[in-house]
Amino acid sequence: MKIHKQGFLTIAFAGIFLAIIAAIVLLFITALWLLIPIIAIIAVLFFLILWFFRIPQRHFVLNDKYVYAPADGKVVVIEETFENEYFKDDRIQVSIFMSPLNIHVNYYPIGGVIDYMKYHRGKYLVAWHPKSSFENERSTIVIKNSNNTILVRQIAGALARRIITNSRIDQHVKQCEELGFIKFGSRLDVFLPKSAKIVARLNQVTRAGLTVIAEL
Secondary structure, eight states, X not given: OOBOGGGHHHHHXXXXXXXXXXXXXXXXXXXXXXXXXXXXXXXXXXXXXXXXXXOOOOOOOOOTTEEEOSSSEEEEEEEEEEETTTXXXXXXXXXXXXXXXXXXXXXXXXXXXXXXXXXXXXXXXXXXXXXXXXXXXXEEEEEEOSSOEEEEEEEEOSSOOOEEEOOOTTOEEOTTSEEEEEOSSEEEEEEEOTTSEEOOOTTOEEOTTTSEEEEO
């Protein structure tokens, strides 16, 4: 299992902390009926931390006509809405909620040039809250190519406290290249032109870089 670099420090601290707890348990508890379950719980906790920072091994098939899901998770919003930060007009919004058990690496849904990127400090409302898209801590990234312009917004949730964004203005990016990483449960919004044909469905489970959410 390959681990994302954003997890190295967290895993190291968690490993040391859990190792200290395990040493204390082994020192003071001798009853096997109690010792074995405690050690098992510690081992499971460490595995879950490793599991959270895993990187999927996937074969991406690039296609300029498709908009791929930028994250693993579940589609929680499909609606026409007013995008007030960059486009300042009506767009189709597709939102994907990531639970703590999902892979949290984010990918570019299309290829192109980064035309806009901005980080916003904000609240930590639960990621499915309607106001989280414009009140929570978030990063807005706009990818532009010769045919289309799409906005992707990384949004922190109630548990997420750090958004990693690899984008910089005028950077050339490839479809399905890594966009960034969000630690713990959170969400991504994608704002598409109204002419896009939405193929995603509400409550659909998505896999980043593999699930097509729209056709251009």
